[in-house]
Each structure stands twice: as structure tokens, then as C-alpha cells.
Amino acid sequence: MHILKASGLKHEYGGEPLFEDIDMEIRTGERVALFGTNGIGKTTLLQGLLGRIQLTHGSIQRMIPLADWGSLDQQVEEGGELSVLEFVKHGSVELYQLSSKLKELQTRLSTAAAESAGVMEDYSQAYDRFMQLDGYGWEVRVEKCLQQLKLEPALWPQPFRQLSGGQKTRAQLAALMVREPEFIVLDEPTNHLDAQMLNWLEEWVCAYPGTVLYVSHDRTFIDRTATVVMELSRHDCRRYPGGYKDYCGQKELERRTQETLYARQEQEKEKLLESIRRYSQWFQQSHKAAGQNDFYRSKAKKNVSRMHAKGSALEKLERERVQKPRDAARLNMRLEDEGFAASTLLRMEQAAFAYSGKPALLRDFGLTVNRGDRLAILGPNGAGKSTLLKLAGGLLSPISGSVQLHPQTRIGYFAQELGNLDEEETLLGSLLSLPEMTESQARTILGCFMFKRDEVFRKIADLSMGEKCRVAFLKLYFGRFNLLVLDEPTNYLDIDTRERVEEALQQYPGALLLVTHDRYLIRRTANRLIVLDKKEPPQLFPGTYEEYEARGRSRPLDAVEQEQANECGKLELRLARLMQEAEPETDLQKQVLLQEMKGLQQQIAQLKGRQDLVKRTHPL
CATH class of the missing domain: 3.40.50.300 (P-loop containing nucleotide triphosphate hydrolases)
Incomplete structure (x- = not known):
């Protein structure tokens, strides 16, 4: 059974189509990830499906009424x-x-x-x-x-x-x-x-x-939840079964198939062109040799017919010809470390920090960042991840302890707020201000990050947040820094751009100190982890994110945890039974029932809180 069918969807802004000729269908029970580059119109398409805006053209069949839909929005207008x-x-x-x-x-x-x-x-x-x-x-x-x-x-x-x-x-x-x-x-x-x-x-x-349709740039989330990926482009919306890795595999197969077909068509084209040249040559020679002899003139004309047939076959081939697959532009230049020979770039010793009137976020914290380190900082929101980066980047000073830099350490700091960009500069000008950067190199770099042709003359003030993120990252990456301190560098970026950032960071010869919620980015770049917790001291995990996750998943419960899990299960069963009991006859009985359910719910929450604390701290 279908939940939704849509055909011929089109939407325009200022007379220009955002997307057009979009067909899509969603079946009952599917988890559909709507995927596409920034600016392609994913949110607009969702708003059209929800009936909040009128799309320019197309039809939408909703098999269940909108009253039975639910939604989660990036920007919540209601609430007041x-x-x-x-x-x-x-x-x-x-x-x-x-x-x-x-x-x-x-x-x-x-x-x-x-x-x-x-x-x-x-x-x-x-x-x-x-x-x-x-x-x-x-x-x-x-x-x-x-x-x-x-x-x-x-x-x-x-x-x-x-x-x-x-x-x-x-x-x-x-x-x-x-x-x-x-x-x-x-x-x-x-x-x-x-x-x-x-x-x-x-x-x-x-x-x-129920059924779920969502937009997300989190590739791990898509891998773990999606049963279907829908790739939205300007003229199409294609379905790929599975998660993000499955999508990538199918796209690679499509690319290889297209390459093979393109090569075959090129070979066929050459054969047809050679045949046309040969029949043309034969006709010229036969026609000249035939003179006024009708028999030989008629024979020569047969070559003309054959030549025209080959010409028609060539026209058909050109009409049905596939485009040559184009690989995404890649950064092929290698950065040098400028002869930096010391092993340690940054050292924190017994560092502590607290904001005015707030509890301390860090106490007696120690950290050493060496050449080649790729350090990712993990922890819940509010645990002090961004604060730690600001201490490392020199934007904050510890209230006790010390943060020491090697004299040759040059730190490039990426802030979520992007406040270090000159809004009046152009894209090209922002890169040309870097040491030894040529216009040819700057244009190549901007092209690799999807700024094409005359776009390089746009002012930074006129860019979207995603475009500003790209510029800020490039200025740091090519700024001859040997320690990059990155606070959520992939926020506002679509998946294609995130993968280019990852590719660049994998080639980067300096050290990284990174905070991000992008688990793909952590997996591909980090070789050590710092785990922060609001209630426990910071911990250093000397391994990759996969090892950190596997260590937590494979650990058996100890006796205390097992007892807590059993007790929690009993309470949840009791709560479920109370909620299924027949309705009480009197108001007093109803209030007693409600109070008992609330008490059970509080006990369950307390037990689960203890279990979560053990899970966060035990792997380290």
C-alpha cells in the first residue's frame, strides 16, 4: 500500500525552476531518506507534500489525510x-x-x-x-x-x-x-x-x-535507519534501496555501466564514421571511373545509399548517446609542513576553566597534541567541547594551570559562528590573500569546492551559510597552519561537500583538534579521542571511533548492572499492565492510578539514568 504518490512536481522561484518533472512514491512502512545537494529544494518539496505551500505544478495523492501526518521542522514557527x-x-x-x-x-x-x-x-x-x-x-x-x-x-x-x-x-x-x-x-x-x-x-x-520521510546530511543516521534513499536533482528523484553505503555502491555501479556504454558508443561512432568515409571515397572513385556508362553509374550510386544508411545510424547513435561520466573535481596539490621538526605542538597542564557564576567545565585537565595527531572530542551538549577548543586556540585563558604552544606552532581556528570572515571580500580575493596563492591555484581550489566560473567574484556577505563554511575551511586549510582547531566544520554542508572536506583533511600534513557530530568525519579522520562528560573527569581513548564504539557494544553487564536492568524491566512491565487495565469507576481511583503510574515512571527514569552513566564511563 502507498502512503503518497506525486507526479510532475515543479516549483519556481523568481521564474527560475528549483526542480521540475519530479515523480515520487512512498510505501507503507518505509523509512525514506530524501537526499540532495544544498539548494536543490528538499525543504521546499517537504513543505509542498505537507500542504503548507502550493507547488507551481504537479499532482500529489495522499492516501491518508494530512490530519494523520506529523512533522518536525528546522525552524518552528508555532509555540509562541x-x-x-x-x-x-x-x-x-x-x-x-x-x-x-x-x-x-x-x-x-x-x-x-x-x-x-x-x-x-x-x-x-x-x-x-x-x-x-x-x-x-x-x-x-x-x-x-x-x-x-x-x-x-x-x-x-x-x-x-x-x-x-x-x-x-x-x-x-x-x-x-x-x-x-x-x-x-x-x-x-x-x-x-x-x-x-x-x-x-x-x-x-x-x-x-508508521512510515517516515526525512531529510538529513548525517550519513551514519541514513545508514542505520533508511530502507530507501531518494536522490533529488533538478530534473529527477531516483529511488535506491538501502542506506547511504548501499546508495554509494549503486551509484558506483551506475557510473561504471555508463562508462562501459559510453566507450562502446564511441567505438561504434568511429566505425560508422570510417564506413561513411570509405563509402564516400568509393562513390567518388566509381562515379569518376563510370563516366557515361549507365551500368557503372548505377553501381556507384549503391555506395551512396549505403553511405546514407550509415549516416542515419550515426544520427540515431548521437540521439541516444549517453554522456561521458564526470568525476568530481579533486584536490591534487600536496601541502608541505614547512620543515616543522618538533614533536609537540600544544600542551595543557592541570588546566581548569569555568564561566562566571557557573560550575567548572574542566578541572586539572592535561592534554598533549603531537605532530600527526587527529584528535576528536566527544561528549554530550554542554560538556565543554567548544570551550576546550577555545582554550587550545587561545580564545580563552584557563583560570588555573597552563596552555603552552611550541614557538613554531601556527593555529588555524574554525568557529561555528564564522565570525573571522571578511564579508566585503570576494571568494577569489579571500584566497588570494593567502601566502603565495596564485589566481590559477585559487580558481582550481574554488572549483573543487563547487564555486564555478564567475561565482568566484561573489562577495562573502552574499553567500549562504553552507557556502561561507566552505570558504572558511579553505582559508584555514591553505593558510599554512600546522594545527587546525575545528569546531563543527561541516555544519550547513551537504554530503557531497562533507566528503570533499574529509578528503582534504586526510591529506592534511598537520595536526587536528576536532569537534563534530558528523560520525563519518570522525571515523575517517580521527586516530585519538577525548571523551568529556558533565559528571566525570575527561578521558583519553587512544584509538579510533570504531574501536571506541565496539568496546562499548561488546562489554557484558556486571552483577549490579544486571540487577538494575532486571528491576527496570519489572517496573516497565508493571507500568504497561496498569496502562492496559480497565478504566476505574471513580475519580479518586483514577487519580490514584495516575499517581502510581507517575511514581513508576520516575523510578524507571532514575534506574535508566544510572545505566546511562555506567555506559558512558565504563568503556574508558
């Missing part, structure tokens, strides 16, 4: 002054309205005795409907989902609009978890989430009972 708790409840529209109405009627019952009969009737009807929809179970699910997503009770009364980007994403996910619509559309659900939440989200998407 709603509290976090109200925002999550608001996702279940009817239950939220009933809950609000019951509260209002309870207030009126306590203050307006004269009209209590009519109010009581309204209350009774609303209450019956609320119970019919399992309203008390819904309230428990709301709180449970908020805590599962690490949105603690202290946040619930705060205005939704004041949340951070990651917290807003988690609140939207909580609203979807509570409601469980048949079809959900997620626009960049992995943005702003740390590793722990990403792992949780992957498991949730895989286990979701």
Missing part, C-alpha cells in the same frame, strides 16, 4: 508563549483541547454555584471523551517522553521559544512520540543532537510503527 509541557501536549490536538477545557470547567465549578448544573453537564461530557481517548495515560506518556528525551521537569514550565535548537528538536520529537501519527516528515532531525541522543533517535526511527 506555550510552555514546553504545553507544546508537547499541543501536538495531540483533541486531547490537549479536552484537557484545557476540563481545567477551565473545574475552575468554573468551584466559583459559579448558580450555573453548576450546566457546567457539570459540560464537564461530564468532556471527561467521558477524555477517558475514552485514555487521557490519563496520555498525560503519563507526555511526561515519560519528555524525560526519555532528556528534557527534565525543571524545563517543562519554561516558554518553548526560549529552548536551544537541540531542545526544540527534542520537544518536537516528544510530541510525535506521544501522538504516533501514521506518517511523519522530519526535516533535519539530527541537527543539534549529541551522540547519545542520535543513537536514541536512530533506534526510535527504526522501531517506529
Whole structure:
């Protein structure tokens, strides 16, 4: 069964087509990753499918009504002054309205005795409907989902609009978890989430009972969740079964097949051209030799017929000819380390740091960065990853301890905010300001990072965030630095550009200190890890990200952990049974049931919190 069918979709901006001739279909139970370069129109296409904008052309068949869809957006327009708790409840529209109405009627019952009969009737009807929809179970699910997503009770009364980007994403996910619509559309659900939440989200998407369509640049997320990848281009939307690795394998097979077909067509073209030349030559010779002899003139004309037949075959070949596959431009220049011979570039000793009025993020921290090191910093949001980079980059000073640099160490710092770019410079000018950079080299480099021809004369102020990221990275990469300190260098970048960044960093001869949520980037570049935790001292893991993940996955539970897991299972079973019991007859019994369920939910959350702490700290 299909959830969605669309054909001939087209959308224009300013008279120019963003995409056109787009056909797509989504089947029940699929997890579809919509994939494509920045600016191709993925978010616009999602908004059109959701009915929020009118696409320029095309038809959309929705097999389930839009009321049974759910969505997660990059930018949330709604929310206003709603509290976090109200925002999550608001996702279940009817239950939220009933809950609000019951509260209002309870207030009126306590203050307006004269009209209590009519109010009581309204209350009774609303209450019956609320119970019919399992309203008390819904309230428990709301709180449970908020805590599962690490949105603690202290946040619930705060205005939704004041949340951070990651917290807003988690609140939207909580609203979807509570409601469980048949079809959900997620626009960049992995943005702003740390590793722990990403792992949780992957498991949730895989286990979701409905159908999922999402846009994400996180290749690990696509690999672990997608059953189908849809590649959106300007004139097409092609389906590839599997995750990102499967997609890459199929694209490589397509490229090789196209190369083989192109080579065969080139050979056939040469044969046809040679035949045409030969028949033309024979005709000229035969016609000249025939003179006025009709028999020989007729024989010579047969060569003309054969030549025309070959010409028609050549025209058909040109019409059906495939394009020669074009490999993406690559950086072929090799950077030199300028004779830097020392082994240690940076050393931190007993360093500590705290922001004013806040608990210390680092205490007695020690770190040595040597030549050839590729250090990735892991940890949850708020653990101090960016702070550590700023200490290393000299943007912050420790409150105690020391940060020492070798005299020849030259640090290039990439900030998430991109504040070190001159907005009035052109793309070309920004690279020409680098030491010994020629215009020819600058144009080649910009071309490798998808800035073509006259685009190199655009001002940086006119670029998108993704384009600014590319420029900032190139200035650092070719700036003759021997230690790159990179804070989320691939934010705002599409997958194609991320892979070019990875390729460049693999060739880089200096050292790297890196913070990123891009697990592909960590796997391909890091050879050592620093693991930060809000509650435990920093740990150094002397290995790759694969080794770090494997070590955590393969560890058996000890006796205490096993006991906690068993207890947690019993409590969850008890909660599930309570939620399935018949509806209590009296209000008092209903309130007792709700309180018991809330108590069980709090105990489960506490046990899982202890388990998470052990999982984070044990591998090290």
C-alpha cells in the first residue's frame, strides 16, 4: 500500500525552476531518506507534500489525510508563549483541547454555584471523551517522553521559544512520540543532537510503527535507519534501496555501466564514421571511373545509399548517446609542513576553566597534541567541547594551570559562528590573500569546492551559510597552519561537500583538534579521542571511533548492572499492565492510578539514568 504518490512536481522561484518533472512514491512502512545537494529544494518539496505551500505544478495523492501526518521542522514557527509541557501536549490536538477545557470547567465549578448544573453537564461530557481517548495515560506518556528525551521537569514550565535548537528538536520529537501519527516528515532531525541522543533517535526511527520521510546530511543516521534513499536533482528523484553505503555502491555501479556504454558508443561512432568515409571515397572513385556508362553509374550510386544508411545510424547513435561520466573535481596539490621538526605542538597542564557564576567545565585537565595527531572530542551538549577548543586556540585563558604552544606552532581556528570572515571580500580575493596563492591555484581550489566560473567574484556577505563554511575551511586549510582547531566544520554542508572536506583533511600534513557530530568525519579522520562528560573527569581513548564504539557494544553487564536492568524491566512491565487495565469507576481511583503510574515512571527514569552513566564511563 502507498502512503503518497506525486507526479510532475515543479516549483519556481523568481521564474527560475528549483526542480521540475519530479515523480515520487512512498510505501507503507518505509523509512525514506530524501537526499540532495544544498539548494536543490528538499525543504521546499517537504513543505509542498505537507500542504503548507502550493507547488507551481504537479499532482500529489495522499492516501491518508494530512490530519494523520506529523512533522518536525528546522525552524518552528508555532509555540509562541506555550510552555514546553504545553507544546508537547499541543501536538495531540483533541486531547490537549479536552484537557484545557476540563481545567477551565473545574475552575468554573468551584466559583459559579448558580450555573453548576450546566457546567457539570459540560464537564461530564468532556471527561467521558477524555477517558475514552485514555487521557490519563496520555498525560503519563507526555511526561515519560519528555524525560526519555532528556528534557527534565525543571524545563517543562519554561516558554518553548526560549529552548536551544537541540531542545526544540527534542520537544518536537516528544510530541510525535506521544501522538504516533501514521506518517511523519522530519526535516533535519539530527541537527543539534549529541551522540547519545542520535543513537536514541536512530533506534526510535527504526522501531517506529508508521512510515517516515526525512531529510538529513548525517550519513551514519541514513545508514542505520533508511530502507530507501531518494536522490533529488533538478530534473529527477531516483529511488535506491538501502542506506547511504548501499546508495554509494549503486551509484558506483551506475557510473561504471555508463562508462562501459559510453566507450562502446564511441567505438561504434568511429566505425560508422570510417564506413561513411570509405563509402564516400568509393562513390567518388566509381562515379569518376563510370563516366557515361549507365551500368557503372548505377553501381556507384549503391555506395551512396549505403553511405546514407550509415549516416542515419550515426544520427540515431548521437540521439541516444549517453554522456561521458564526470568525476568530481579533486584536490591534487600536496601541502608541505614547512620543515616543522618538533614533536609537540600544544600542551595543557592541570588546566581548569569555568564561566562566571557557573560550575567548572574542566578541572586539572592535561592534554598533549603531537605532530600527526587527529584528535576528536566527544561528549554530550554542554560538556565543554567548544570551550576546550577555545582554550587550545587561545580564545580563552584557563583560570588555573597552563596552555603552552611550541614557538613554531601556527593555529588555524574554525568557529561555528564564522565570525573571522571578511564579508566585503570576494571568494577569489579571500584566497588570494593567502601566502603565495596564485589566481590559477585559487580558481582550481574554488572549483573543487563547487564555486564555478564567475561565482568566484561573489562577495562573502552574499553567500549562504553552507557556502561561507566552505570558504572558511579553505582559508584555514591553505593558510599554512600546522594545527587546525575545528569546531563543527561541516555544519550547513551537504554530503557531497562533507566528503570533499574529509578528503582534504586526510591529506592534511598537520595536526587536528576536532569537534563534530558528523560520525563519518570522525571515523575517517580521527586516530585519538577525548571523551568529556558533565559528571566525570575527561578521558583519553587512544584509538579510533570504531574501536571506541565496539568496546562499548561488546562489554557484558556486571552483577549490579544486571540487577538494575532486571528491576527496570519489572517496573516497565508493571507500568504497561496498569496502562492496559480497565478504566476505574471513580475519580479518586483514577487519580490514584495516575499517581502510581507517575511514581513508576520516575523510578524507571532514575534506574535508566544510572545505566546511562555506567555506559558512558565504563568503556574508558
